[in-house]
Amino acid sequence: MDRVVEADVVVVGGGPAGISAALASGRLGAKTILIERYGFLGGMSTIALVYPWMTFHTEKGEQVIKGIAQEIVDRLQEKGGSPGHLQDTVGFVSTVTPYHPEIYKLVAVEMLKEAGVKLFVHSFVDQVKVEGTEITSVTLTSKSGKYEIKAKVFVDATGDADIAHLSGASTSKGRDADGLTQPMTMKFRMRGVDLEQVKQYMLDHPEEFYHKTPFAQLPSIPLTGVQGFYTHWKMSGVPINRDQVLFFTGPESDEVLINCTRVQGLDGTDVEDLTEAEEEGRRQVIFMSEFLKNKLPGFAKASISAVGTQIGIRETRRIVGEYSLTIEDVVTGRRFPDVIARSGYPVDIHDPSGKGVVAADIEGEGAYDIPYRCLIPQSIDNLLAAGRCISTTHEALATTRLTPSCMATGQAAGTAAAIAFHDKNIPRLIHVAKLQEQLRLANAVLD
Numbered sequence: 001m002d003r004v005v006e007a008d009v010v011v012v013g014g015g016p017a018g019i020s021a022a023l024a025s026g027r028l029g030a031k032t033i034l035i036e037r038y039g040f041l042g043g044m045s046t047i048a049l050v051y052p053w054m055t056f057h058t059e060k061g062e063q064v065i066k067g068i069a070q071e072i073v074d075r076l077q078e079k080g081g082s083p084g085h086l087q088d089t090v091g092f093v094s095t096v097t098p099y100h101p102e103i104y105k106l107v108a109v110e111m112l113k114e115a116g117v118k119l120f121v122h123s124f125v126d127q128v129k130v131e132g133t134e135i136t137s138v139t140l141t142s143k144s145g146k147y148e149i150k151a152k153v154f155v156d157a158t159g160d161a162d163i164a165h166l167s168g169a170s171t172s173k174g175r176d177a178d179g180l181t182q183p184m185t186m187k188f189r190m191r192g193v194d195l196e197q198v199k200q201y202m203l204d205h206p207e208e209f210y211h212k213t214p215f216a217q218l219p220s221i222p223l224t225g226v227q228g229f230y231t232h233w234k235m236s237g238v239p240i241n242r243d244q245v246l247f248f249t250g251p252e253s254d255e256v257l258i259n260c261t262r263v264q265g266l267d268g269t270d271v272e273d274l275t276e277a278e279e280e281g282r283r284q285v286i287f288m289s290e291f292l293k294n295k296l297p298g299f300a301k302a303s304i305s306a307v308g309t310q311i312g313i314r315e316t317r318r319i320v321g322e323y324s325l326t327i328e329d330v331v332t333g334r335r336f337p338d339v340i341a342r343s344g345y346p347v348d349i350h351d352p353s354g355k356g357v358v359a360a361d362i363e364g365e366g367a368y369d370i371p372y373r374c375l376i377p378q379s380i381d382n383l384l385a386a387g388r389c390i391s392t393t394h395e396a397l398a399t400t401r402l403t404p405s406c407m408a409t410g411q412a413a414g415t416a417a418a419i420a421f422h423d424k425n426i427p428r429l430i431h432v433a434k435l436q437e438q439l440r441l442a443n444a445v446l447d
Helices: 016-027 067-078 101-114 162-167 195-204 215-220 230-236 271-295 327-331 394-400 403-422 432-441
Strands: 003-006 009-012 032-035 118-120 124-131 134-142 145-150 153-156 171-173 188-191 225-228 245-249 256-258 303-307 317-319 339-343 347-350 357-360 368-371 383-385
Touching: 009 016, 009 403, 016 032, 016 067, 016 101, 016 153, 016 403, 067 101, 067 403, 101 118, 124 162, 134 162, 153 162, 153 403, 162 317, 162 383, 188 271, 195 215, 195 225, 230 271, 256 271, 271 303, 327 347, 327 357, 327 368, 327 394, 339 403, 339 432, 347 394, 368 403, 383 403, 394 403, 403 432
Parallel strands: 003 145, 009 032, 009 153, 032 118, 153 383
Antiparallel strands: 124 134, 134 145, 171 317, 188 256, 188 303, 225 245, 245 256, 339 368, 347 357
């Protein structure tokens, strides 16, 4: 027989979106449970070594994501787990935010405890009970058996829209033409890298690198990452369908995070595809590390120090919501009356089948709105989505999937869930102005 636990709000998925959602809900007095399948929190930031966080700002440097996301950065800084927001020398965005994943894991748990959130880790949700148009409970499987978790409102922060899918809510996946998703990446770290040698090579061969930052400034600016080594890559013969080397520095002074492997054509919600992806991703890590050590300046004494617990997933299922954010909404910097979060991250589509990345900047002020309707599935009344699985098109997902954006939509979803519980209402019928007022009080940026 299942053990039964009751709550007001249940958040499934302990990544950046789920952490923020649970914090927001718990702080508003709702009895909140957060469920995570791994033994630690952080989602792709800790499980798959996604690093650094990009970005809380617009290209012009205006910070448009604050609230709980900024609180987490502040707490990390207090504990020596982040230098805060740094000027980006790679050229993707105006700022990046390095962080130490192990310190992040602890900071997240401490903050959740302070908010009164009950945490279940090593717990996998594999069943959702629905009556009419509402979820009544989710069932999780654990080492101690099955638990039935009942609540009034649920937040799907799984990244893969697992709760929406299991509830029967409509979801979509991949690009319209063929359903293919952005590729998966097995990220890894190397220690023993001579970054001064790397920087000097960059200064001597600027044509080999993509940079928005003038190279004359490199000697005085901390190197946050490197995108380039185009000639080395073309001559490498490494069997990876990419067109360049990309790595980010830190968190240690001789350490880099390599973002170069690419596993394409597989479905991150299919167990057999995931099994194949894990093997292929780790094979590519070995190819890539040998190439770096043997061919690139500064890597001769480097060695692998960490590989992702699992392969990193950019795109799987997303809900079909009351509104789907489009690429036009993003690049035009569209404003919405039901805004619950903003983002300044440009479009960044890793080609599902080719070598490159399709990029596009945001016009106007450099930020776009995410409307509340993107968090609300069409057919399940007491469910909200947060993070990577909110309602967008394939192209718009290429910006909303980034960690700071996920934190922001997580805070909005958790706040809405608590309001719906307290008002004895369903999320789609709460007063959006009340939600926006509460988000502003919590220092979220909506204006």
